[in-house]
Amino acid sequence: MQGAAGWFFPAVHLRFTEDELATLIEMVTLAASVASWNHRPGADEGLGAYEALENKILEKAKHAGLGDVVEFDEEKQRHQVTMDFQAGSFFQECYDEFRNENFWEELVIRLADRDLAKSIGKEAWEKLTEEQRRERTSEIEKNYWKEFERNGIDRVAVIFPPGEG
Structure with missing residues (x-):
């Protein structure tokens, strides 16, 4: 087999x-x-x-x-x-925890990456390896983690450009 x-x-x-x-x-x-x-x-x-x-x-x-x-x-x-x-079931508890942790981790990483790309420019950001990005965003990520631990997504807002949304 x-x-x-x-x-x-x-x-x-x-x-x-x-x-x-x-x-x-x-x-x-x-x-x-x-x-x-x-x-x-x-x-x-x-x-x-x-x-x-x-x-x-x-x-x-x-x-x-x-x-x-x-x-x-x-x-x-x-x-x-x-x-x-x-x-x-225990598996449902594990699955829910996995999804929850994955959501927050992805949110923090993506926001920190967005902030880094804004500050150094998208072209320079694209040239960085994943490891270099994580090194440069570690403080930004820590700040987002603190914010989300205190307030969850209560203070997250989407700001649409003029003419959109």
Whole structure:
């Protein structure tokens, strides 16, 4: 059997306790949820592999007696965890935290990069490596982090140029 990276594995049979199976369900669901954010060209194959494995594990779990955790979505034609299970799950907590942290980090980096590009000019900014940009924006990033920790996005405003918005 050929894996995603081209490795060959013999068929594997594993036995799980109910708790271990519940953890595995959360792990594959978390992995597939995070992978679904990858919209880069060529990501469909990897995402498809994650979703197929998630579906296979969820289907086996449902047939193993975890029907209160797993349901079949007729519209998507695949298995998924139930909303009740998802609501109290560790994987959902991890996923929400991942999205939250990613949002703030991206916001801070993009604002700091924008400020640097304004101060040195876009052409000079484009010539910098990512590492050079982070070195030059570290203080700006710290200031944005302080602002967002105190006020969240309450003081963020979009200022449209005249004639727009």
